[in-house]
Amino acid sequence: xxxxxxxxxxxxxxxxxxxxxxxxxxxxxxxxxxxxxxxxxxxxxxxxxxxxxxxxxxxxxxxxxxxxxxxxxxxxxxxxxxxxxxxxxxxxxxxxxxxxxxxxxxxxxxxxxxxxxxxxxxxxxxxxxxxxxxxxxxxxxxxxxxxxxxxxxxxxxxxxxxxxxxxxxxxxxxxxxxxxxxxxxxxxxxxxxxxxxxxxxxxxxxxxxxxxxxxxxxxxxxxxxxxxxxxxxxxxxxxxxxxxxxxxxxxxxxxxxxxxxxxxxxxxxxxxxxxxxxxxxxxxxxxxxxxxxxxxxxxxxxxxxxxxxxxxxxxxxxxxxxxxxxxxxxxxxxxxxx
Amino acid sequence: xxxxxxxxxxxxxxxxxxxxxxxxxxxxxxxxxxxxxxxxxxxxxxxxxxxxxxxxxxxxxxxxxxxxxxxxxxxxxxxxxxxxxxxxxxxxxxxxxxxxxxxxxxxxxxxxxxxxxxxxxxxxxxxxxxxxxxxxxxxxxxxxxxxxxxxxxxxxxxxxxxxxxxxxxxxxxxxxxxxxxxxxxxxxxx
Numbered sequence: 001x002x003x004x005x006x007x008x009x010x011x012x013x014x015x016x017x018x019x020x021x022x023x024x025x026x027x028x029x030x031x032x033x034x035x036x037x038x039x040x041x042x043x044x045x046x047x048x049x050x051x052x053x054x055x056x057x058x059x060x061x062x063x064x065x066x067x068x069x070x071x072x073x074x075x076x077x078x079x080x081x082x083x084x085x086x087x088x089x090x091x092x093x094x095x096x097x098x099x100x101x102x103x104x105x106x107x108x109x110x111x112x113x114x115x116x117x118x119x120x121x122x123x124x125x126x127x128x129x130x131x132x133x134x135x136x137x138x139x140x141x142x143x144x145x146x147x148x149x150x151x152x153x154x155x156x157x158x159x160x161x162x163x164x165x166x167x168x169x170x171x172x173x174x175x176x177x178x179x180x181x182x183x184x185x186x187x188x189x190x191x192x193x194x195x196x197x198x199x200x201x202x203x204x205x206x207x208x209x210x211x212x213x214x215x216x217x218x219x220x221x222x223x224x225x226x227x228x229x230x231x232x233x234x235x236x237x238x239x240x241x242x243x244x245x246x247x248x249x250x251x252x253x254x255x256x257x258x259x260x261x262x263x264x265x266x267x268x269x270x271x272x273x274x275x276x277x278x279x280x281x282x283x284x285x286x287x288x289x290x291x292x293x294x295x296x297x298x299x300x301x302x303x304x305x306x307x308x309x310x311x312x313x314x315x316x317x318x319x320x321x322x323x324x325x326x327x328x329x330x331x332x333x334x335x336x337x338x
Numbered sequence: 339x340x341x342x343x344x345x346x347x348x349x350x351x352x353x354x355x356x357x358x359x360x361x362x363x364x365x366x367x368x369x370x371x372x373x374x375x376x377x378x379x380x381x382x383x384x385x386x387x388x389x390x391x392x393x394x395x396x397x398x399x400x401x402x403x404x405x406x407x408x409x410x411x412x413x414x415x416x417x418x419x420x421x422x423x424x425x426x427x428x429x430x431x432x433x434x435x436x437x438x439x440x441x442x443x444x445x446x447x448x449x450x451x452x453x454x455x456x457x458x459x460x461x462x463x464x465x466x467x468x469x470x471x472x473x474x475x476x477x478x479x480x481x482x483x484x485x486x487x488x489x490x491x492x493x494x495x496x497x498x499x500x501x502x503x504x505x506x507x508x509x510x511x512x513x514x515x516x517x518x519x520x521x522x523x524x525x526x527x528x
Contacts, residue, residue: 125460262478296482
């Protein structure tokens, strides 16, 4: 115990001493832990979107730890996660190497001025509404748009902030979700951020180049508008075309949320998602409706959720194991952010 | 036993002192941090120094209006959440600053405190989760009351530090600031 306390005070002393030497921001440390219980109405894992996979089990999400530090104009972020949500369920090729951890963010940023900055490393993708970390999402389960789109991008990007209302990002990236490129720095991406009125932010994104499926281009609109103190509306629409008409997807998801009390917010996710036709093979389409509540107390958020999905091609299973057009699940998650 | 009683008394006194650190309320019911400082410099110097202070912190304080004897500005204070030796921003408190100068004295007050919570974005940066702020005087429900109390206390601490810096700046004549001479060490003799 003594040694532990000595170590803590030594670290504290060193931090204070360093803080006195240079005008820097303190070391930021944050993270989250999440766990869930899910009951699938077909009594088996059924809905094929990312995470929340286990049926009738109290299962783990992930533990996520993030460090950030800024010294002068330079800063770094390092964020690492352990657990199914952050490891095997996050990386498409996880089955090959059974990764023991997953880097969520690892990048260095340099602010050349108040308006212009450059960032290099491995970052959460700029595409889409939802993210891997449950702290960044309202719904605990994820959308088809999220599951099929990029999770992260390694690359280098430059951002120019014209004003608080408009900024532009352009960058060169590796293929999606990989720490190192398999086909070189093969993608080009850009993001235009517009904030037309206070509380409304829209991101117009494009990413073209190598991805896990081949080569393709994804166009994406991600926007949210806090219309009143109690009501927020989010929207995500995306279109992905693979090269040589080899497929892709298109979809749209709407996220209305209403705060019914100080600590309680209810939200709905309505999604339409369709895989593109390939030759004569017609792409399958999904609709999903997810009702979620966020009940907050300090750093803890309880997330009860009911989800109903439909697909006329019957890709789901029913209780007896037969093909079914509908799937449903209930989940209760606890997410603690610190 | 005696030592235990002394320790208990010390803890209770500390708790009492901690509880006393809170905002006063203005006539309109809003929280206010109000100070009058006597035995200060001349009015013109005070105005000059107050303007210089606001210009120096222009990223967090924006001037709203200025007259010969007063300044109003809007500013923000970052509230941090600390875990052991490290911390991260958990929100910001916006405020309105009013400064009035007279000959050899001045007063200032901060009010209209409003809180905006921060959340972690996809790049692990802490950013405002909403543009709609909540007045600090608002009493939240039971589930959030503990967290809100911490926020109000942190806001009071930060306001106190801001006020100390402001008073320090107004007590210092920046134009006559002497440049600190770097100490020269001779290695020729020893």
